[in-house]
Amino acid sequence: MPDLADSPHAQICRWHGVADLAALHAAVAARVLAAADRAIRARGWFSVVLAGGDTPRGAYELLRAARADWPKWQVYFGDERCTPRDDAERNSRMAELAWLGHVPIPAHQIHEMPAELGPVEAAARYAGVLADVGPFDLVLLGLGEDGHTGSLFPGHELGRGAGAPVVLPVFDAPKPPPERVSMSARRFSDAAEVIFLVAGIGKRDAVRRWRAGESIPARAIVPPSGVDVIVEAGLLGDADAG
Numbered sequence: 068m069p070d071l072a073d074s075p076h077a078q079i080c081r082w083h084g085v086a087d088l089a090a091l092h093a094a095v096a097a098r099v100l101a102a103a104d105r106a107i108r109a110r111g112w113f114s115v116v117l118a119g120g121d122t123p124r125g126a127y128e129l130l131r132a133a134r135a136d137w138p139k140w141q142v143y144f145g146d147e148r149c150t151p152r153d154d155a156e157r158n159s160r161m162a163e164l165a166w167l168g169h170v171p172i173p174a175h176q177i178h179e180m181p182a183e184l185g186p187v188e189a190a191a192r193y194a195g196v197l198a199d200v201g202p203f204d205l206v207l208l209g210l211g212e213d214g215h216t217g218s219l220f221p222g223h224e225l226g227r228g229a230g231a232p233v234v235l236p237v238f239d240a241p242k243p244p245p246e247r248v249s250m251s252a253r254r255f256s257d258a259a260e261v262i263f264l265v266a267g268i269g270k271r272d273a274v275r276r277w278r279a280g281e282s283i284p285a286r287a288i289v290p291p292s293g294v295d296v297i298v299e300a301g302l303l304g305d306a307d308a309g
Contacts, residue, residue: 078286079293082278084300088266092125094297095264099126099205100133102260106204107139114141114200116250118207118217119158122264127166137170143197145208146218146237146249147180149189156244157182182248186236189248194234197250203258206290210265213241214273214283218249225287226251252287261290265298274302 085091099115106113117123147158154160159179167177178196182189208216218237219225226235233254237247255261263285265274276283288294 076289076291078289080277081293081295082303083295083297084303085297087299088122088125091122091264091266091297091299092129095123095126095207095262096129096133098262098295098297099130099207100135102205103135103140106259107136112139112141114143114203114205116143116145116203116206116255116258117158117162118145118209118264119147119161120209122209122266123207124161124165126264127162131166131169135170137172138176140172140176141200142167142172142177143200143203144178144180145206145255146247147182147189148244149182149186149246149248150244152179152183180248186238186246186248190232190234190236193248193250194232197233197254201257204260206255206258206261206288208255208261208263208285208288210263210270210273210277210285211242212269212273214276214281214285216263216285216288217255218247219252219284219287221284225284226253227287228253252284252289255288256290258290260292261288261294263294263296263298265296265302267299268302271302271304274298275304278303 085094103113148156180193213221226232231251231253235249235251237249239245240247
């Protein structure tokens with residue numbers, strides 16, 4: 068299993084407890100819009116990496132109804148399932164239906180992972196897409212019940228360290244489908260801001276392990292500014308909800 072103890076940087080982690088899933092979605096949507104406003108004011112455009120799975124869907128639906136300078140957004144995806152492009156399980160398809168298909172972000176500024184080509188080819192092509200992209204303004208990530216984030220699973224390569232690839236092919240994932248593609252921990256960490264979205268009773272043990280300092284993949288994300296975890300307060304198990 069990859070060793071998280073050899074990281075050149077310790078993870079700085081701030082925990083923000085919210086009352087429920089609706090509050091989580093509202094908090095995340097507000098932070099995305101604030102990050103976009105800051106970046107656009109500073110240099111005229113905003114780069115964001117989207118999380119997949121079920122947890123962020125409500126936040127994306129709120130963004131769909133928001134007012135923003137959409138033509139100045141550059142949208143990337145943190146990971147993807149190697150299934151046909153129109154598969155309902157694709158992260159890009161979920162984001163399109165919930166949000167991206169309803170706002171005027173130019174199509175060439177929505178950078179989907181070509182995961183239908185298979186893990187190796189998709190990873191190579193997406194690495195090419197990212198070749199000239201600097202640090203992201205914002206990265207959104209989720210947390211799995213086993214502590215995975217993106218498609219970086221326990222016991223698999225996480226892509227850490229200065230020499231790691233920016234995108235990884237993923238085989239034998241412990242949850243279906245087994246073939247995926249994911250940004251590496253190194254590339255997720257190259258960001259001004261990283262926000263984890265954590266909800267659902269099934270995540271309680273992963274949260275406990277993370278807060279106890281165990282070597283779960285989520286701990287491999289080490290941006291210089293630290294990470295913010297927006298989490299249903301009931302998963303924290305104590306009074307630390309700030």
